[in-house]
Amino acid sequence: MLRKASTVAHHLSALDALSGARFTKAHATGNDFVMLSDPDGSLEITPGAVRALCDRHQGIGGDGLIRAVPARLAAETRQLLEEEDQLSDAEAEMLWFMDYWNADGSVAEMCGNGVRAFANFLISEGLVELAEGEELPLVTRAGMRTVRRVPEGYAIGMGIWSFIDPELAQANASDSLVIAQGLTDPRPALSISLGNPHTVVALPEEEVLEALELHAAPQVDPVPPQGTNVEFVVPSDPLVVDGEGQVRMRVHERGVGETLSCGTGACAAAAAVRVWAAEDGVDTWTVQVPGGEVRVRFLARQDGAEDVELSGPAENVFAGTLA
Numbered sequence: 345m346l347r348k349a350s351t352v353a354h355h356l357s358a359l360d361a362l363s364g365a366r367f368t369k370a371h372a373t374g375n376d377f378v379m380l381s382d383p384d385g386s387l388e389i390t391p392g393a394v395r396a397l398c399d400r401h402q403g404i405g406g407d408g409l410i411r412a413v414p415a416r417l418a419a420e421t422r423q424l425l426e427e428e429d430q431l432s433d434a435e436a437e438m439l440w441f442m443d444y445w446n447a448d449g450s451v452a453e454m455c456g457n458g459v460r461a462f463a464n465f466l467i468s469e470g471l472v473e474l475a476e477g478e479e480l481p482l483v484t485r486a487g488m489r490t491v492r493r494v495p496e497g498y499a500i501g502m503g504i505w506s507f508i509d510p511e512l513a514q515a516n517a518s519d520s521l522v523i524a525q526g527l528t529d530p531r532p533a534l535s536i537s538l539g540n541p542h543t544v545v546a547l548p549e550e551e552v553l554e555a556l557e558l559h560a561a562p563q564v565d566p567v568p569p570q571g572t573n574v575e576f577v578v579p580s581d582p583l584v585v586d587g588e589g590q591v592r593m594r595v596h597e598r599g600v601g602e603t604l605s606c607g608t609g610a611c612a613a614a615a616a617v618r619v620w621a622a623e624d625g626v627d628t629w630t631v632q633v634p635g636g637e638v639r640v641r642f643l644a645r646q647d648g649a650e651d652v653e654l655s656g657p658a659e660n661v662f663a664g665t666l667a
């Protein structure tokens with residue numbers, strides 16, 4: 345690929361304000377992030393800087409960038425904290441905000457793998473402590489989330505899942521059509537929110553999943569106004585083993601492209617397959633992604649909705665200083 349000299353110069357100037365900042369490269373089942381610690385809220389993140397840092401040839405490389413900033417210093421969280429009546433002032437003072445950016449410089453409401461990487465990063469930087477059995481509250485653009493340690497890494501309380509178009513979804517178990525390179529015909533899909541938007545498409549067999557070409561964004565009809573992440577899933581045969589559901593998934597992420605894993609996407613995929621298969625008694629699902637495996641649990645609430653818990657590993661890979 346030939347790059348314009350002006351693009352390179354633009355990348356360099358976008359990074360000027362971050363010169364000297366420490367970064368860590370982290371991943372959670374292959375979904376990789378540039379992590380920045382900003383305890384005094386002084387880092388200026390711009391879409392250009394995010395694109396430059398996430399560039400896999402001229403930057404550090406990543407599916408996204410995550411800035412860790414105290415929630416009390418982030419403009420985005422002010423209203424959320426005012427409305428949050430479960431927290432004491434002292435607890436609100438200690439909260440960290442996950443300032444998540446997609447590689448293309450757009451912001452997203454939520455990133456499930458990102459929350460695991462974020463918690464692991466906060467702990468490794470000595471910014472928080474999380475003992476076995478404790479629950480750590482965090483703030484995202486989609487609202488409060490919680491993290492606890494589990495043997496495989498971290499379990500995230502993701503909040504509730506919901507249909508994006510409940511009427512259509514309940515009537516047809518499908519609300520849109522999706523076509524992608526490698527599919528001969530548009531396929532029915534179900535749109536689900538985990539704080540961020542997802543469109544889940546079921547495929548008949550693994551060969552079709554593997555043959556998909558996901559460099560180009562799949563086309564979704566009707567076009568979702570805020571864009572969408574698109575998950576392609578193949579339910580395992582048998583679908584339920586020892587009481588647990590099993591699916592394979594590939595994903596094209598909004599603002600990124602194909603990634604090795606998407607945590608919110610895995611939750612949406614499990615929720616959709618559970619609806620399609622009428623397996624609402626199966627509460628634990630394993631989702632195989634190109635970067636590994638995550639687990640999704642559905643927990644009934646008194647108001648009839650369901651909370652979702654996502655668990656899986658997260659690790660730091662290397663650290664450095666921005667030149």
Ligand SMILES: N[C@@H](CCC[C@H](N)C(=O)O)C(=O)O
Pocket residue numbers: 375446451452453454455456457458540541573597598599600603605606607608609
């Ligand atoms: N990889 C993430 C989702 C990141 C945000 C997404 N690209 C969007 O724009 O909604 C995850 O693990 O959930």
